[in-house]
Amino acid sequence: xxxxxxxxxxxxxIRVRMNLAELQRKLxxxxxxxxxxxxxxxxxxxxxxxxxxxxxxxxxxxxxxRGLWRAAVSCVAVALLCGAWAFLTPTxxxxxxxxxxxxxxxxxxxxNQGDQTP
Amino acid sequence: MERTExxxxxxxLKGDSASFEPLVQKYSPRVFATARRYARRxxxxxxxxxxxxxxxxxKLNGFRGEAPFEHWLMRMTVRTCYDFLRGHQRxxxxxxxxxxxxxxxxxxxxxxxxxxxxxxxxAARLLIGRVLERLSPPAxxxxxxxxxxxxxxxxxxxxxxxxxxxxKVRAFRARAEMRKILAKMAKDKYL
Numbered sequence: 001x002x003x004x005x006x007x008x009x010x011x012x013x014i015r016v017r018m019n020l021a022e023l024q025r026k027l028x029x030x031x032x033x034x035x036x037x038x039x040x041x042x043x044x045x046x047x048x049x050x051x052x053x054x055x056x057x058x059x060x061x062x063x064x065x066r067g068l069w070r071a072a073v074s075c076v077a078v079a080l081l082c083g084a085w086a087f088l089t090p091t092x093x094x095x096x097x098x099x100x101x102x103x104x105x106x107x108x109x110x111x112n113q114g115d116q117t118p
Numbered sequence: 119m120e121r122t123e124x125x126x127x128x129x130x131l132k133g134d135s136a137s138f139e140p141l142v143q144k145y146s147p148r149v150f151a152t153a154r155r156y157a158r159r160x161x162x163x164x165x166x167x168x169x170x171x172x173x174x175x176x177k178l179n180g181f182r183g184e185a186p187f188e189h190w191l192m193r194m195t196v197r198t199c200y201d202f203l204r205g206h207q208r209x210x211x212x213x214x215x216x217x218x219x220x221x222x223x224x225x226x227x228x229x230x231x232x233x234x235x236x237x238x239x240x241a242a243r244l245l246i247g248r249v250l251e252r253l254s255p256p257a258x259x260x261x262x263x264x265x266x267x268x269x270x271x272x273x274x275x276x277x278x279x280x281x282x283x284x285x286k287v288r289a290f291r292a293r294a295e296m297r298k299i300l301a302k303m304a305k306d307k308y309l
Contacts, residue, residue: 020300022232024293027249027300030242031266036154038147041164045142048171052135055172 123187130178138178142171145188149195155262156199158247162206170198189276196259196277203255214248214306221245225307245303252299257292264289 105112121129121137129137146167153166173194181190217225224241227234236242250258263274264285271289275282 019232020297020304023228023300023304024296026228026232026235026237027242027246028261028265029237030239031246031250032268033237034243034246036151038151040146040150040167041160044146044164044167045139048142048168049136049139051168051172052138052175056135 124183127178127181127183127187130175135175138175141174141187145191146171148188148192152192152195153199153202155266156203156258157206158251162202166195166198166202169202170195173198193277193279196263197279200255200259200278203258207255214303217248217307218244221248222307225303229308249296249299249303253292253295256288257295260285260288260292261296264292 121140123141126137126141130141149167149170150163153163153170157163157166170191174191177194181187218241220239220241221244224235224239224245250261253261259278260274263269263277264271269277271282271285274280274285278285280288
């Protein structure tokens, strides 16, 4: 066994003194012989089921939130498209009146008619 | 009458999550035994097992029933253990200067007369534990499955999702890595 530092390649000397392949074989054999236990903690399955139950409820809520978010995003997108369409399409100019005037005339048509009749 | 596995799985998929409990009860010993190969602390083992079952429940609709449920679950267990190893890479660079007295004695006995160093003793178990902890995650997984559990390359390929050539390459590298760690251990002890 080497106990003091000496000249020459250390790893080479270790290999000579200590058969690393044999050491590896022995340690692997130890690990093979040492089969880990399959003991399950008390009421482990109950804990797993409780955990699953607590996760299922938020998941349902998540689905609703996700759905509502998607609906909100779709609504905003539709609103933006309508807005863009209203701004970008060329306005059809009628002779003198604009849309608000036409709307008002239509709405008040019956009243105007009533005024004109004697 | 006791329900079959297929019936239990079908019931869970239809929304009856209580039918999952018999499956947890039946297969937890195997999940725990596998997890104990990769994690030392009991709390970590339990975390792994819990993670495996949560994943199994979430991904149960991906189980096609072509292979037994146990195989599907063991694939998930091995992959979860691998994720655990990747997330807990500790002590990989530390030295072997803190070996306990029984470990030192065992190594001394091995150096003087290798045949007298018994394999199935606590000191050797501790030593192999230390060596495995210093391996990289893929090396540890491959050494455990190939050398310790004595599985075939094909089996490892199925369990890990790695291709057969990749398993072979990783096995070759893992053995070299292990030899390097043992050389370091010898160097730390005797030089």
